Amino acid sequence: MTVDPDTLAYPVEPAPEPIRLLGPDGRLVDGAEPTLTVEQVVAAYKLMWLSRRIDERAFNLQRQGRLGTFSPTRGQEASVLGSGLALRPGTDWLVPQYRELTAMLYHDQPIDLWFAYWMGHMQGSATPDTLRILPTQIALAAQLPHAVGLAWGRKIQGFDEVVITYFGDGASSEGDFHEALNLAGVTKAPVIFLLQNNGWAISTPRSKQSAATSFAARGPGYGMPGVVVDGNDLLAVYEVSKRAAQRARDGLGPTLIESMTYRLGPHNTADDSVRYMDADELERRELEDPVTRVRLYLDSHDAWNDDDEEALAAEHKTIIDEAVAAAEAHQPEPERLFDHVFAEPTHRLADQRTQVLTNARGGIHA
Amino acid sequence: MTVDPDTLAYPVEPAPEPIRLLGPDGRLVDGAEPTLTVEQVVAAYKLMWLSRRIDERAFNLQRQGRLGTFSPTRGQEASVLGSGLALRPGTDWLVPQYRELTAMLYHDQPIDLWFAYWMGHMQGSATPDTLRILPTQIALAAQLPHAVGLAWGRKIQGFDEVVITYFGDGASSEGDFHEALNLAGVTKAPVIFLLQNNGWAISTPRSKQSAATSFAARGPGYGMPGVVVDGNDLLAVYEVSKRAAQRARDGLGPTLIESMTYRLGPHNTADDSVRYMDADELERRELEDPVTRVRLYLDSHDAWNDDDEEALAAEHKTIIDEAVAAAEAHQPEPERLFDHVFAEPTHRLADQRTQVLTNARGGIHA
Amino acid sequence: MPEMNMVDAIHDALTIAMEADDTVMILGEDVGANGGVFRATDGLQAKFGEDRVVDAPLAEGVIAGAAVGLAIAGMTPIAEIQFLGFAHQAYHQIADQVARYRSRSQGRFNLPIVIRSPFGGGVRAPELHSDALEAQFVHCPGLKVVCPATAHDAKGLLLASIADPDPVLFLEPLRGYRLVTDEVPEDAYTVEIGKARVVRTGTDITLIGWSAGVFLAEKAADVLAKDGISAGVVDIRTLAPLDIDTIVAEVSATGRAVIVQEAAMTCGFGAEVATTLAAEAFFSLESPITRVGAPDAPYPLPGLEKMYIPDVAAVVAGAKVAMEAV
Amino acid sequence: MPEMNMVDAIHDALTIAMEADDTVMILGEDVGANGGVFRATDGLQAKFGEDRVVDAPLAEGVIAGAAVGLAIAGMTPIAEIQFLGFAHQAYHQIADQVARYRSRSQGRFNLPIVIRSPFGGGVRAPELHSDALEAQFVHCPGLKVVCPATAHDAKGLLLASIADPDPVLFLEPLRGYRLVTDEVPEDAYTVEIGKARVVRTGTDITLIGWSAGVFLAEKAADVLAKDGISAGVVDIRTLAPLDIDTIVAEVSATGRAVIVQEAAMTCGFGAEVATTLAAEAFFSLESPITRVGAPDAPYPLPGLEKMYIPDVAAVVAGAKVAMEAV
Ligand SMILES: Cc1ncc(C[n+]2csc(CCOP(=O)(O)OP(=O)(O)O)c2C)c(N)n1
Numbered sequence A, B: 001m002t003v004d005p006d007t008l009a010y011p012v013e014p015a016p017e018p019i020r021l022l023g024p025d026g027r028l029v030d031g032a033e034p035t036l037t038v039e040q041v042v043a044a045y046k047l048m049w050l051s052r053r054i055d056e057r058a059f060n061l062q063r064q065g066r067l068g069t070f071s072p073t074r075g076q077e078a079s080v081l082g083s084g085l086a087l088r089p090g091t092d093w094l095v096p097q098y099r100e101l102t103a104m105l106y107h108d109q110p111i112d113l114w115f116a117y118w119m120g121h122m123q124g125s126a127t128p129d130t131l132r133i134l135p136t137q138i139a140l141a142a143q144l145p146h147a148v149g150l151a152w153g154r155k156i157q158g159f160d161e162v163v164i165t166y167f168g169d170g171a172s173s174e175g176d177f178h179e180a181l182n183l184a185g186v187t188k189a190p191v192i193f194l195l196q197n198n199g200w201a202i203s204t205p206r207s208k209q210s211a212a213t214s215f216a217a218r219g220p221g222y223g224m225p226g227v228v229v230d231g232n233d234l235l236a237v238y239e240v241s242k243r244a245a246q247r248a249r250d251g252l253g254p255t256l257i258e259s260m261t262y263r264l265g266p267h268n269t270a271d272d273s274v275r276y277m278d279a280d281e282l283e284r285r286e287l288e289d290p291v292t293r294v295r296l297y298l299d300s301h302d303a304w305n306d307d308d309e310e311a312l313a314a315e316h317k318t319i320i321d322e323a324v325a326a327a328e329a330h331q332p333e334p335e336r337l338f339d340h341v342f343a344e345p346t347h348r349l350a351d352q353r354t355q356v357l358t359n360a361r362g363g364i365h366a
Numbered sequence C, D: 001m002p003e004m005n006m007v008d009a010i011h012d013a014l015t016i017a018m019e020a021d022d023t024v025m026i027l028g029e030d031v032g033a034n035g036g037v038f039r040a041t042d043g044l045q046a047k048f049g050e051d052r053v054v055d056a057p058l059a060e061g062v063i064a065g066a067a068v069g070l071a072i073a074g075m076t077p078i079a080e081i082q083f084l085g086f087a088h089q090a091y092h093q094i095a096d097q098v099a100r101y102r103s104r105s106q107g108r109f110n111l112p113i114v115i116r117s118p119f120g121g122g123v124r125a126p127e128l129h130s131d132a133l134e135a136q137f138v139h140c141p142g143l144k145v146v147c148p149a150t151a152h153d154a155k156g157l158l159l160a161s162i163a164d165p166d167p168v169l170f171l172e173p174l175r176g177y178r179l180v181t182d183e184v185p186e187d188a189y190t191v192e193i194g195k196a197r198v199v200r201t202g203t204d205i206t207l208i209g210w211s212a213g214v215f216l217a218e219k220a221a222d223v224l225a226k227d228g229i230s231a232g233v234v235d236i237r238t239l240a241p242l243d244i245d246t247i248v249a250e251v252s253a254t255g256r257a258v259i260v261q262e263a264a265m266t267c268g269f270g271a272e273v274a275t276t277l278a279a280e281a282f283f284s285l286e287s288p289i290t291r292v293g294a295p296d297a298p299y300p301l302p303g304l305e306k307m308y309i310p311d312v313a314a315v316v317a318g319a320k321v322a323m324e325a326v
């Protein structure tokens, strides 16, 4: 027993230094021992660029009125891909929010469906059965309980699968965050909570989101470790995620990873971030661009050159052109409104379906 | 920056020792320096007994069908009173759940209204304007956001007031807990979160409620310190609460206190705890009864004797008899259904009111 | 056939479902050693183990939300919300996740979830334990809402709900748990979701209810019979989907209808029934449809609940109004 | 009188209220430097300070729940929920705390809270941003629900809501924010909560709507006029309390009614209006009341929303059905 009543069993402490293997200059930090091979890093680098180019195309399409409101992953490619790489596509599960494109690409997300979804075509929601990615989640943090249930349910059935779920610094304030992490702790669910701290929730800065010096400090309050990593360092994010996945597979339960990254631009296509973001800060952050960092690393290994870069750009253009064309080819299929509400439509729904499909207008009367 | 990817910035650590000044044997722990005077402890002791006797009476009345389902405070008197003592009745605010009778008594809760409420009389809800106790809250943890808003709102207006809110280990799993503590951290609201860890949420043991080794570990995740105290030690609970109140007044914001106590009996009058509670464990816990502990302490100071005890019992009997009689004198006042829905009843409500008050039956037709 | 009360019938259905299918699991507050605060899951944890009957942490949101993930994982989760009032803590998960997941994934992820919850008043419970909130959930596309009024239907509809590939909110009338007793077949059987039950036919007026409202309607029909009024009773039984045809058929025969809901009047499920009925049986109606319900006030403390929730006299009074209007 | 769009009218009301009363404060997501995602609070933080215009952490439950405490503390909180769909995350606080606190404390603690939120579809927003969920809140005793359809009413009703000693859910038609423009007096004024607005009188049929439903009703009335049908339009304006007398008066004159809701049909607010209207105007009704609304399916992705939410043609079609039935 402690007798001093001034004892704070859990004082507020300064934020820890994030784990980093690769510096913004593309050099390994002293003592760093990355386990990703250079070939793997090359593959990752390609995906990061693909992701960024899809982002750019989507942004342009939105400006042309050909795509709806969407949130780019720009700046967070290392954060989402480094973690996604630690899981096995088709075996392990990705439970996304909406800003994890790079990880989804690694886990076989069809690009045309991605475009279709953000264009507002419901066809984009119909993903292949082999894809172990849950639907994009618009309600912040609402996917966290799903991730826990999924991980727990697969574990109950004896499967050796890991679930990773992504969410932002803003979403971490929702009650769902708390309830989900607490249940994960109790059930020792094999799940990784990848908190992408990108500094902003739309216009709300990190400092107003929580007085916690680190979000990862919340882990022990649920009986799980909290890890802080440089989210713009692909190698570091991979290493900590790999370890979290291993712990999950070993029956040691969940891990909370706070990935320190930065949103390099507006929240989404509807956002005017000039209203609240400091231009100098943004410029400074651009220097920590996770894609550049990997390029510098590959340069130092003579594993990539400008010709490769050009070839890649051309390849990506083709891929994206095709995906966009496929996505834009979708026609409205109004039956999609009705056919997946239940396995069998109710009488009422069947009547409403007839009305909508018969008349070329919106809504119904009764 | 940290280079070792095995670094867990926040590992799961064993629970800390709670702060204790007074042992179960009624002796001060070596080095303990309580600041409550013996006279104050005598006054507290009386309240603890009053609380326990009200509990007992209520339990009996329930068994006779004269009172509804209610949850006794038995075993948690030191936990709620020690903390309640650190605040100023009529100045500071109590935001209760439903198991904080002893603290409410110190903060001037009229006993007859307490009985009336649990008897189901709406008159019991009409507390005097001077009482700084919010209504009993049945929805678990729902009062936590209110406590934060209240503390914050009084602070904005320049008042020097502190809010304490009570809730259980079970309630701590609700999303409201998380959202409230996080907002309190950000606003530096002068509020004390007094988590009564009594080992149970109805039949759910602490071990199934959370994998956290300590609930207090959650404090830093909201930018506030977490304190662990022996909740059956009146002196210790008082000391840590006093310090938390002082921090709040000093503008340092909220504190999370985990008060380690035990529910000495069933959850409520409808609960059959034999189904899930271990009888031996309960017996062992009875030995840590917080009331006995204070009596032993007073004995060692020659501050209380059996005559005092007898006189007190008689005094309490009179008080409780009177309160029960007053509570039972209430007649149903059906207008109470309608008159406090809005400042002015809507037309529809006024019509419904007439219907209910005119006809001696339940419900309405339209 | 054995007589059984409603909570035993529910217990029976849960046992049958868990025996028949390993993926069926129960999660909720106090469902384990305690067997649920009303004993609906009594002994099931001992029988099926801690993996299949789980005392969840106290958080309704994640009870419903984890059920989504469990269902995707291949389980058949039966979540218990201890009292329906606390389903508000999970409303975002129920309305926007549980109910919409099949549609969101365009058929890929169907969720065979049942959310069981007792609801309704009349047992002098503390605040927030007694509200009849069914309408708030019927107005959630993608969710079925089932409300049995007999032990027989409780068992058959619960087994149908568990077998249903889509999410069902299964609402149990708290005050009927032990009071309602009727004949319940021992074996497994299902009652079709989407079919109302004609409790009795009448010639003068039709009383329409669900859950505890049926208890009132039946008693009111007895009282009306003494006054020479022949009142039929329809138990809607499943609110979503609604079997309007049965209701229209009955009301077309009598020309008059009373709808009994326990909930606060405005925007209750009675309004939906009345509107649909008025649209479909407009020319058979001889008098305005009467609704019986609670006032538009928060559910009071126990001392006033008898004045708040509708009783038999209110249904009789409503029926007389409908009979008198020409 | 200046012309103003709806979001400017709301901004104007907020400014007036904050200037007039130091206790008025705004809290919500992105209401500060960003001025709200629709700019309803543009510049208010700069003007009134960070204590009075607060960027809350991202948690709707505690935005509503803290408002309870702030109100008890003597503040007049105006909480913004960024999109009504996310009020589900706060449903337990709104339905059981905000709405019931006065009654729970038997009059001691009244809560002068306004919860503002944009709602409804038609702007191709992402999932869960477009639902018309008003009925889920009308069925919460203790809550007022206000739904302006014009800039004029938005300002006047918002000022009335802020002045109201009780909680008001103030719902703003998202797609009308910039599209709806009308004359708005510069000074402070209030529009009474609980009074419907007769937009135009008709002789053949009455179209009844609220919020964006009024936009449709007005256009439909124009179309019907070309077909020789004289359609009146009533803007319900405040759903709770409901001004049924105005509606009954209009419908009694025409004998026919169409109710336009944007929400999914079943259990929407239209059912309440239809039921009450049918009960009170039974003998004037020449044909069944027709409801126009969305199907009972989750709100789709933008590509299908035009087929989902009712349009002018649907209202016209509904009116024709009501005209044809004899
Ligand atoms: C429950 C809920 N509340 C509000 C919103 C509106 N909204 C969309 S994104 C966003 C900010 C999210 O911030 P964060 O979680 O940090 O993720 P980021 O966008 O930075 O990746 C808000 C408030 C929402 N989608 N869901």
Ligand SMILES: Cc1ncc(C[n+]2csc(CCOP(=O)(O)OP(=O)(O)O)c2C)c(N)n1
Pocket (backbone or CB within 6 Å): B071, B099, B138, B139, B140, B167, B168, B169, B170, B171, B172, B196, B198, B200, B201, B202, B263, B267, C029, C058, C082, C086, C089
């Ligand atoms: C939101 C909510 N969910 C469920 C309940 C039902 N319930 C009442 S008390 C209780 C257990 C509470 O445990 P804890 O928070 O530890 O408090 P204690 O009773 O031990 O003081 C439960 C589940 C409730 N009142 N509110």
Ligand SMILES: [Mg+2]
Pocket (backbone or CB within 6 Å): A168, A169, A170, A196, A197, A198, A199, A200, A201, A202
């Ligand atoms: Mg963010």
Ligand SMILES: [Mg+2]
Pocket (backbone or CB within 6 Å): B168, B169, B170, B196, B197, B198, B199, B200, B201, B202
């Ligand atoms: Mg407890």
